[in-house]
Amino acid sequence: MKTVYLDNNATSAVAPEVLDAMLPYFGELYGNPSSMHTFGGQVAEAVETARERLAGLLGADPDEILFTSCGSESDNAAIWSALQSQPERRHIITTRVEHPAVLSVCRYWEHQGYRVTMLGVDAKGRLDLEEYAAALGDDTAIVSIMFANNEVGNIYPIQRMAELAKERGILFHTDAVQAVGKVPIDLRHLPVDMLSLSGHKLHTPKGIGALYVRKGVRFRPLLRGGHQERGRRAGTENVPYIVGLGVAAQLCADFMQKERVDVARLRDRMESGLLERIPDSRVNGDIQNRLPNTSNISFKNVEGEAILLMLDRLGIAASSGSACTSGSLEPSHVLRAMGVPFNYAHGSIRLSLSRYTTAEEVDYVLANFPGVIETLRAISPFKG
Numbered sequence: 443m444k445t446v447y448l449d450n451n452a453t454s455a456v457a458p459e460v461l462d463a464m465l466p467y468f469g470e471l472y473g474n475p476s477s478m479h480t481f482g483g484q485v486a487e488a489v490e491t492a493r494e495r496l497a498g499l500l501g502a503d504p505d506e507i508l509f510t511s512c513g514s515e516s517d518n519a520a521i522w523s524a525l526q527s528q529p530e531r532r533h534i535i536t537t538r539v540e541h542p543a544v545l546s547v548c549r550y551w552e553h554q555g556y557r558v559t560m561l562g563v564d565a566k567g568r569l570d571l572e573e574y575a576a577a578l579g580d581d582t583a584i585v586s587i588m589f590a591n592n593e594v595g596n597i598y599p600i601q602r603m604a605e606l607a608k609e610r611g612i613l614f615h616t617d618a619v620q621a622v623g624k625v626p627i628d629l630r631h632l633p634v635d636m637l638s639l640s641g642h643k644l645h646t647p648k649g650i651g652a653l654y655v656r657k658g659v660r661f662r663p664l665l666r667g668g669h670q671e672r673g674r675r676a677g678t679e680n681v682p683y684i685v686g687l688g689v690a691a692q693l694c695a696d697f698m699q700k701e702r703v704d705v706a707r708l709r710d711r712m713e714s715g716l717l718e719r720i721p722d723s724r725v726n727g728d729i730q731n732r733l734p735n736t737s738n739i740s741f742k743n744v745e746g747e748a749i750l751l752m753l754d755r756l757g758i759a760a761s762s763g764s765a766c767t768s769g770s771l772e773p774s775h776v777l778r779a780m781g782v783p784f785n786y787a788h789g790s791i792r793l794s795l796s797r798y799t800t801a802e803e804v805d806y807v808l809a810n811f812p813g814v815i816e817t818l819r820a821i822s823p824f825k826g
């Protein structure tokens with residue numbers, strides 16, 4: 443059966459170049475980078491090369507990069523550090539559309555007595571800069587706002603928001619897990635203090651992430667123990683995965699300009715083709731300002747899960763905007779925050795492309811997707 447993978451915001455295929463680079467570190471190159479001997483030296487060098495490559499993609503200094511186990515760890519570590527290093531500040535600012543890796547951490551700290559401001563969004567999922575500026579206060583310990591949204595792809599005005607935080611002497615963290623490798627980020631000009639990323643969104647295997655911490659920002663480690671990562675993250679380094687992340691970053695740096703354009707072109711053709719062919723469908727998010735690979739479309743009066751199952755039978759992998767909680771299908775927190783009407787929110791599908799998506803795959807989707815909606819609407823209990 444033909445397969446079309448359109449769930450790259452969930453995870454992405456491992457790039458062959460990444461896998462090739464990793465393999466020796468599962469075999470003969472097994473040293474511990476902290477060891478003084480040659481076994482250790484070889485792998486320590488590989489770790490530093492990876493750090494340089496990732497720093498190069500971001501316009502950072504290699505010393506500002508610390509490797510973690512995933513994007514979630516990076517988010518947790520950033521917020522932890524900000525709160526631990528400024529115990530007198532008891533306020534956190536975030537948004538209602540963050541990934542749970544930030545949202546649930548902020549809720550946790552709220553239960554511990556912190557005041558948390560959760561900024562809302564408009565119908566296109568956009569933040570209000572005035573509301574944001576008004577929320578910044580003398581006791582704000584950290585602002586944590588995502589660079590780009592994983593569900594609808596919106597890119598947030600991080601440059602301006604970070605500048606406003608900086609003017610007030612407030613730490614600014616951005617969860618850039620969905621943005622790194624898809625859109626240019628240059629930390630020489632973007633005044634964020636900390637930035638999280640995750641390898642598996644940019645074609646490494648799952649289980650490697652990184653946190654950028656700007657020079658001069660006080661840092662308190664989440665994981666204590668050995669002195670790895672210059673005392674900022676204990677634990678013997680996951681060498682093969684770090685090497686893989688370095689190669690993945692290099693590939694993004696080399697090909698991003700072209701890939702962004704090509705991927706966006708395919709995404710736009712797919713999206714407009716679906717909207718044309720399927721009545722009562724609408725795009726969610728800010729189409730003027732979003733990731734090049736992401737499309738979130740709602741189909742009136744159909745269940746997202748049913749769409750996914752039928753697409754899966756056709757070999758098309760996508761994801762829905764709903765989460766099955768306690769037996770009831772709740773639209774996602776992002777679509778709810780945007781106020782997407784109930785009968786549309788339930789039938790939301792996220793299609794996320796990658797550098798490996800082909801024109802032929804888009805043709806296949808356009809030929810088969812409309813029939814899925816037609817079939818489901820014919821049997822739908824919801825009408826009108």
Ligand code: PLP
Pocket residue numbers: 451452511512513514515517541543588590591592617619620640641642649650651
């Ligand atoms: N932040 C965002 C925006 C994400 O999309 C994800 C993963 O989907 C994460 C954080 C968590 O990353 P990881 O799966 O590496 O923990």
